[in-house]
Amino acid sequence: MIADDHVLMREGIVAVLAGFDHIELAGQAGNGQDAVEQFLRLRPDVTLLDLQMPLLSGFDAMMSIRSLDRNARIIVLTSYKGDAQVGRALKAGAAGYLFKGALRMDLETAIRTVHAGERYIPPELAAEVADYFACDALSGRELEVLRLVAEGNTNKEVGRQLAIKEETVKAHVSAVLAKLGANDRTHAVTIAVRRGYLDA
Structure with a gap:
């Protein structure tokens, strides 16, 4: 399932997914509230979730989904590379973190990795995320x-x-x-x- 408030972004992801074997689009959501409702209805294996959405933020939607299903596999979509955002998303239960600018290259790998029960973090972020978890986070x-x-x-x-x-x-x-x-x-x-x- 794809949850993103930008129609063009969703259409772009749909187009990329169409080229992958054995990956089927279950549904789409245009805001955080819709994402939670669609998740409950569709129970997708993997959910692609934008952090910045109206009605309910991506973080809040993720918390709601994870409270309903602790096994929900969620990949956060973002254009922001801050390690605090990544750390917060991972602590909230995200199984993956994907930059919107790298969707064409990394989307299939991210989905298959997360579907297999593993975490997906872009290599260029891995060291920063390790540093984030190693250091004292701000209270x-x-x-x-x-x-x-x-x-x-x-x-x-x-x-x-x-x-x-x-x-x-x-x-x-x-x-x-x-x-x-x-x-x-x-x-x-x-x-x-x-x-x-x-x-x-």
């Missing part, structure tokens, strides 16, 4: 602080918005810098965007 509070810092707030302003002391904000900022290997706040924001902790 929820650290992400909140970093988002507010990215908006240009001072430590004092961040503290006021989160109802925490300025010293606590400084401690969180220091922890973020250490975990991301950043030199300063601006560098931390740049790294966080590149790695997928923050949206560009």
Whole structure:
């Protein structure tokens, strides 16, 4: 099954799938809510799921599907290469991660790998994903602080918005810098965007 809100993307995947032996398209969905409903109705062996969809995000749709069927095999489709996004998707239960720009080359391998019960991660991402899981991920509070810092707030302003002391904000900022290997706040924001902790 394909779940993507872009009709042209779905049509492109359908065209690529048509060239593969023994792979049959079970159905399509245009948003996250539809993806969950179609999954329940069709019970596909493998689901291709876009992360950015209306009504229900790809992450939320995946969580819903996985709560209904722990054995659901889901390949995340994305144009974003941040290792935090990959790590989050894999932790949420994705069995594969596929770049939209590499569908023609990697789609068949990804589907067959995931259908066989294994994980598929593009080779160019494998090292980054290993690093992501090896390092300390940012905590929820650290992400909140970093988002507010990215908006240009001072430590004092961040503290006021989160109802925490300025010293606590400084401690969180220091922890973020250490975990991301950043030199300063601006560098931390740049790294966080590149790695997928923050949206560009």
